[in-house]
């Protein structure tokens with residue numbers, strides 16, 4: 001037996017729920033790609049993206065997932081054998097670094113924990129030791145979607161300044177843009193990497209780099225540049241050059257609607273909504289962990305992200321049982337651990353186009369699975385989430 005009839009709910013940390021309005025915006029014929037309406041769409045999207053990352057920098061759009069924008073960021077500002085310092089806090093910065101290794105960069109990982117944020121003091125110490133200035137760029141993620149940590153980007157910037165180091169700061173905001181405060185210019189980030197399918201609520205397929213003047217300066221002498229990713233090539237006079245070829249017309253329509261929705265809700269309101277839904281999730285998890293089988297991955301509560309919550313589990317069997325129950329019995333697909341946490345974690349996504357009933361649905365289904373499967377857990381998790389929101393969302 002099951003109670004899964006109805007719409008299946010994909011509750012994973014990306015791709016996230018695409019609003020019906022965004023899906024509908026893509027449901028129309030293509031239009032001319034050389035001039036007219038689409039050129040204006042491109043201009044509006046460029047401006048909106050800069051508004052969202054809070055920057056006056058230069059935006060570039062790629063028909064690619066986040067991995068593509070990773071390569072775009074590296075290849076546009078670096079040269080063969082340049083040293084890059086990767087700040088570890090989960091899967092993603094190190095994955096980005098590994099991609100850099102394959103295109104000829106010399107990757108050094110500043111070892112970190114998967115249960116805590118990057119330590120700015122460690123960054124400062126490593127950069128101070130780089131007396132000859134070998135390190136050309138520092139890579140970090142704002143939210144690591146595997147560990148669910150949120151890194152303190154301004155503190156890392158401060159650490160670089162304290163060390164008097166001239167490396168570029170490259171930040172992956174793929175899982176944090178549209179969920180968490182991010183101020184590219186004020187924090188003096190040199191390259192922001194983003195993608196459309198998480199906090200930005202779009203169907204997968206577009207990713208972005210937004211670039212500071214300092215990074216554009218370094219770009220001039222970078223030797224890893226290749227035709228498709230190259231920023232200069234994208235500055236040509238023809239509209240199609242912005243996309244190095246055919247613009248992804250329908251994706252642009254969808255993104256325009258998603259950006260409109262973001263603008264309408266307002267960034268402050270969006271961040272607050274994510275804080276509240278994340279707080280409700282953590283209230284629920286706080287109950288489950290009383291059973292001794294589940295536990296928070298991120299030790300320090302202040303380092304837990306507002307995009308996703310990683311919950312560690314005793315073993316793969318338990319994970320598969322919960323995941324299978326939620327999917328087959330309830331129609332909810334919950335996220336699972338990746339990287340070193342494969343088979344050892346649940347990841348509860350709370351980013352993007354999400355409201356209280358959607359979150360209650362996921363939390364309730366997990367709670368139901370724990371009960372039905374006889375997995376030890378503290379009672380009252382969903383009630384705790386409800387109480388948290390009732391307390392914090394005033395009438």
Ligand SMILES: *Cc1c(COP(=O)(O)O)cnc(C)c1O
Nearest residue numbers: 065066067092141143145174175
């Ligand atoms: C999802 C994610 C990526 C990878 O993005 P893809 O679109 O799957 O290539 C990179 N970094 C972070 C932080 C992510 O959450």
